[in-house]
Amino acid sequence: MINIYYSYLSEGNHESLLRNHLPDFPENYQAKISRFRRWQDAQASVLGRILLFTGLKEAGFLGPADKELKYTSYHKPYFEDHPVQFNISHSGEIVVCALSDEGEIGIDIEIISDILIDDFKFQMTENEWERISTSTNTKNAFFEYWTQKEAVIKAHGHGLTIPLQSFEITDYSTIIQGEKFYLKEINIDKKYQCALSLKTTIKDVVLKHLS
Structure with missing residues (x-):
């Protein structure tokens, strides 16, 4: 089961x-939301929770809403002793939540914006940068690699302690510390x-829009 809600x-x-x-x-989460200055930040956080619990409910795992999320030492949220893994990302006006019973999962979404792509050259391997710089659409190529790399390190679970340039994306897969990760746009x-990453080959993905 791989479901993505957005x-x-x-x-x-x-x-x-x-x-x-x-x-x-x-209550501690409600207090956290009240401290946000921008409504966009508050809503993105709340929507992430709503998408998560909607997914759990539809998958048959009701998971009471008052159950506290736990966090690893690398700040990745999880539920203790729960069969479903999840990951949340947001950018611009979209919030996404991916759920899987096939192991650790990572998802990243980015709005395609005008940025100084050269500032991120050091985050890519030599081969990745060559593909980006010679692409007919360098901006789209950059964001494709960027979301894939972010999704992979989120699936891995150690976050930015894994340098982005330390692994290379090739044909929608990569290897980090001896573990293989697969990717799907x-x-x-x-x-x-937007990119999704798991340790298993990604087949059927169900995409659901929550209005």
Whole structure:
């Protein structure tokens, strides 16, 4: 089972979303949300939780909303003694949550924006940078590699302690510390690039939009 849920931020729905859903979560989390200065940041966090618990419910794992998320020493959230692994990402106006019962999972989404791509050259291997710089669309090529690398280190679980230039993406797979990771591009919105990563070959993925 690999399900990906996504939703768009909406300023018009912000107050009703907080009113209807925030009380379902622990008080310490509610206090955290109240400290956000930007409504976008608050809503992105809450939507991530909503997508997560919607996915758990539809998969038959109700997981009470008051159950505390735990965090590894590398700040990756998880549920203790739970068969479903998950990962959440957001960028621009989209929040995504990937769930899997096939082991650790990582997902990354990025809005395709105008950035100084050369500033990130040191994050790529020589071969990756060659493919990016010679591509007919360097911006899209860069974000394709960037989301893949981010998804992989999130699936690995050690975050940015793994230097991005220390492993190379080739044909939608890579190896980190002797472990092989597979990748798949997820098409959600033409303005965004999104990548999914697992330790197993990625076959069927169900994409669900939560409005």
